[in-house]
Amino acid sequence: MDPVEAREGQPPRRVRVDLAGRAVRRAAYSRQELEEQTQVGEVLIRGLVRAQLGLALSLAGVVILLLGSLPIAFALFPALSEVYVFGLRLPWLLLGVLAYPLLYAVGRLHVRQAERIEDDFSKAVGTDS
Amino acid sequence: MSGSPYALPAIIVVTVATIGIGAYGLRFSRTTSDFLVASRSISPGWNASAISGEYLSAASFLGVAGLVMKYGADMLWYPVGFAAGYLALLLFVAAPLRRSGAFTLPDFAEARLGSRTLRRWSVFFVVVIGWLYLLPQLQGAGLTLRTLTGAPYWVGAVVVGVVVTVNVANGGMRSITFVQAFQYWLKLTAIAIPAIFALIVWQSGGFADLSGAQSPTFDEQTEVRVDTAVTVVVAESLTLSADGNVDGGDIDGPATWGAGEHQIAAGTVLVFPDGAAVPHVSGLPALSGQTWATPLGSGGASPDHPIFATYSLILATFLGTMGLPHVLVRFYTNPDGRAARRTTLIVLALLGVFYLFPTLYGALGRLYTPQLLITGQTDAVVLLLPGAAIGGLLGQLLGALVAAGAFAAFLSTASGLLVSVSGVLSTDVMGRGTVRDFRRAATVAGVVPLVVAAQIDRLDVSQVVGLAFAVAASTFCPLLVLGIWWRGLTDIGALAGVLAGGALSLSAVLITVLGGELDGWPGVLLAQPAAWTVPVAFAVMVVVSRATASRVPPNIGRTMLLLHAPESLGLGRGTPD
Numbered sequence: 001m002d003p004v005e006a007r008e009g010q011p012p013r014r015v016r017v018d019l020a021g022r023a024v025r026r027a028a029y030s031r032q033e034l035e036e037q038t039q040v041g042e043v044l045i046r047g048l049v050r051a052q053l054g055l056a057l058s059l060a061g062v063v064i065l066l067l068g069s070l071p072i073a074f075a076l077f078p079a080l081s082e083v084y085v086f087g088l089r090l091p092w093l094l095l096g097v098l099a100y101p102l103l104y105a106v107g108r109l110h111v112r113q114a115e116r117i118e119d120d121f122s123k124a125v126g127t128d129s
Numbered sequence: 130m131s132g133s134p135y136a137l138p139a140i141i142v143v144t145v146a147t148i149g150i151g152a153y154g155l156r157f158s159r160t161t162s163d164f165l166v167a168s169r170s171i172s173p174g175w176n177a178s179a180i181s182g183e184y185l186s187a188a189s190f191l192g193v194a195g196l197v198m199k200y201g202a203d204m205l206w207y208p209v210g211f212a213a214g215y216l217a218l219l220l221f222v223a224a225p226l227r228r229s230g231a232f233t234l235p236d237f238a239e240a241r242l243g244s245r246t247l248r249r250w251s252v253f254f255v256v257v258i259g260w261l262y263l264l265p266q267l268q269g270a271g272l273t274l275r276t277l278t279g280a281p282y283w284v285g286a287v288v289v290g291v292v293v294t295v296n297v298a299n300g301g302m303r304s305i306t307f308v309q310a311f312q313y314w315l316k317l318t319a320i321a322i323p324a325i326f327a328l329i330v331w332q333s334g335g336f337a338d339l340s341g342a343q344s345p346t347f348d349e350q351t352e353v354r355v356d357t358a359v360t361v362v363v364a365e366s367l368t369l370s371a372d373g374n375v376d377g378g379d380i381d382g383p384a385t386w387g388a389g390e391h392q393i394a395a396g397t398v399l400v401f402p403d404g405a406a407v408p409h410v411s412g413l414p415a416l417s418g419q420t421w422a423t424p425l426g427s428g429g430a431s432p433d434h435p436i437f438a439t440y441s442l443i444l445a446t447f448l449g450t451m452g453l454p455h456v457l458v459r460f461y462t463n464p465d466g467r468a469a470r471r472t473t474l475i476v477l478a479l480l481g482v483f484y485l486f487p488t489l490y491g492a493l494g495r496l497y498t499p500q501l502l503i504t505g506q507t508d509a510v511v512l513l514l515p516g517a518a519i520g521g522l523l524g525q526l527l528g529a530l531v532a533a534g535a536f537a538a539f540l541s542t543a544s545g546l547l548v549s550v551s552g553v554l555s556t557d558v559m560g561r562g563t564v565r566d567f568r569r570a571a572t573v574a575g576v577v578p579l580v581v582a583a584q585i586d587r588l589d590v591s592q593v594v595g596l597a598f599a600v601a602a603s604t605f606c607p608l609l610v611l612g613i614w615w616r617g618l619t620d621i622g623a624l625a626g627v628l629a630g631g632a633l634s635l636s637a638v639l640i641t642v643l644g645g646e647l648d649g650w651p652g653v654l655l656a657q658p659a660a661w662t663v664p665v666a667f668a669v670m671v672v673v674s675r676a677t678a679s680r681v682p683p684n685i686g687r688t689m690l691l692l693h694a695p696e697s698l699g700l701g702r703g704t705p706d
Contacts, residue, residue, distance in 0.1 A: 041686070042686060045686065045689055045690050045693065045694070046689075049689055052693060056221050059220055060221075067213070067443075068443065071443075072436070074425055075425050078423070081423045081424060089422055091205070092202065092205070095202070095205035095209055097485065099209045099212075099213075100212060100477075100480075100484060100485070103209075103215075103481065104474070104477045104481055107215075107219050107473070108474060110219060110220055110470075111219070111470045111474050114224065115467060115470075122695055122697070
């Protein structure tokens with residue numbers, strides 16, 4: 001028997017609870033908690049912000065490591081500037097050409113991961129109440 | 130040195146088209162507010178083209194090539210930083226800022242911290258950064274017209290300044306996404322096609338060595354007209370012919386210059402023989418190809434402390450982009466935070482493609498237009514390279530194409546900046562944001578930089594832009610990053626940080642622009658201030674916020690929810706508290 005049908009007839013004595021129904025109710029509960037700034041809501045939103053910040057910082061770290069180390073590397077090892085790849089000196093190849101695909105790749109990774117974090121958050125909260 | 134005879138018609142076409150589209154846009158933007166409509170209908174691809182079109186300014190189009198030609202490998206960080214700024218924007222700002230619903234930086238400051246004082250100071254810095262960034266656009270225009278037609282420097286600055294001011298004051302170009310998007314593709318075409326032809330010429334010449342032991346020489350007899358008085362340094366004595374005034378004496382005929390400094394008066398025409406070493410403007414070291422091609426060499430823009438200067442530049446450009454007023458407004462046309470991220474990603478791709486080309490001009494300029502090193506006006510290399518390297522009718526047509534692209538760059542960036550500056554001026558300083566307030570504000574916003582730009586043609590276009598980035602990175606970057614990610618930020622902390630970073634970076638800018646060159650550490654600390662002003666701004670913001678922790682906005686949890694939760698959940702956007 002469907003719960004909706006039951007409501008239309010006599011008040012039900014027994015309510016059948018399935019797993020999906022429980023998930024919906026729990027999600028609606030956390031939405032409310034978020035809106036009302038309860039402690040559970042706080043934990044949820046703090047978790048989201050922390051996850052996104054962690055992602056952004058670690059990807060920024062990758063760029064700082066890869067690009068930011070170049071001036072020091074060129075200063076410590078002048079021989080690097082004498083290396084030719086495809087007829088270009090290494091600094092010109094790295095900064096003039098390869099830096100751009102690197103920036104794009106990191107950006108792409110960020111978009112994908114940030115959306116995944118948001119999807120997980122939406123799932124935890126429920127998409128509609 | 131003169132450009133192609135087709136350049137002036139090409140510039141006129143671009144300018145007239147801009148005015149025409151502005152007039153058309155006037156009717157268009159009255160019926161449909163583009164920013165409101167756009168927020169539902171514009172795809173990330175169009176939006177990204179529009180952002181890139183507005184972003185690629187005189188600094189990107191002319192300045193980067195000029196700096197690369199002058200100083201070599203270290204300058205490659207400028208375009209990398211201009212692009213990487215969008216990665217920082219993507220990682221830390223794009224989606225939350227869109228979700229905040231703020232249209233301008235002052236809006237964000239007030240919405241996040243609820244302080245009118247902070248809002249007013251944000252307005253102040255939007256105007257300062259906008260004006261600093263407008264200057265090089267007008268400078269570039271002056272330089273371009275002088276290079277191509279011999280008109281005095283101020284003519285080009287006035288033409289662009291007046292066209293843009295009138296246009297913006299009348300509501301044209303205000304918010305027409307497709308025009309700005311078209312500008313990107315025009316600029317890319319204008320810089321890429323001549324560069325590809327120049328590459329072919331270089332290849333057919335057997336890839337003449339750019340990084341050898343020699344400093345640049347003339348590879349044919351070359352006539353050079355000196356427009357502004359200049360002091361040059363000659364390395365070895367050379368014989369040439371001159372017509373005009375050199376070292377205080379009139380001359381018309383052959384001359385021999387000994388090694389050392391020589392003063393050349395404005396209007397003098399010099400003819401250098403084939404094979405002569407190119408004299409360099411005083412203060413610009415004559416770099417051998419080897420030094421030029423090697424990073425952190427003795428010849429960069431900051432020869433004393435190249436590593437510090439490089440890192441400071443990286444910091445300014447990486448973190449400054451997010452604080453540029455005309456960049457943020459466009460993010461509002463994204464429908465939601467996710468679209469803002471995707472748009473930014475496409476911008477990264479579009480800029481990456483564009484920035485492959487200015488470097489080529491800078492490098493090939495040392496072969497084909499070395500005479501620019503005499504006057505130091507290497508910003509003109511993009512304009513002159515097609516004619517010099519390719520020659521003939523094709524060279525002239527390609528020269529006209531780059532000239533058109535350069536003007537498109539000045540007009541689109543200047544319009545975007547002027548719209549942003551007059552927007553905040555009209556709502557916060559000179560009225561309440563009515564159409565009449567906006568017009569008055571646009572006039573003021575346009576005239577001030579125009580007057581200043583007419584005074585300075587000494588500075589490199591890209592260096593002035595670099596200073597604007599430094600101020601943006603020292604004020605709005607900490608405000609945005611801490612405002613979005615840190616609950617503990619207070620209004621007083623934010624204000625203290627913005628004022629500290631702003632006062633320090635702005636003083637550095639003023640000393641650099643007005644005071645001329647300083648040597649050693651003071652010189653490099655002021656010329657590239659970001660490496661110390663950005664950390665100071667962040668530190669002040671954090672320390673003062675901690676000290677005033679009781680002032681953390683009470684609804685901070687809801688604000689965080691609004692900034693970070695996907696819009697589809699509808700969280701934090703319900704009934705206000």
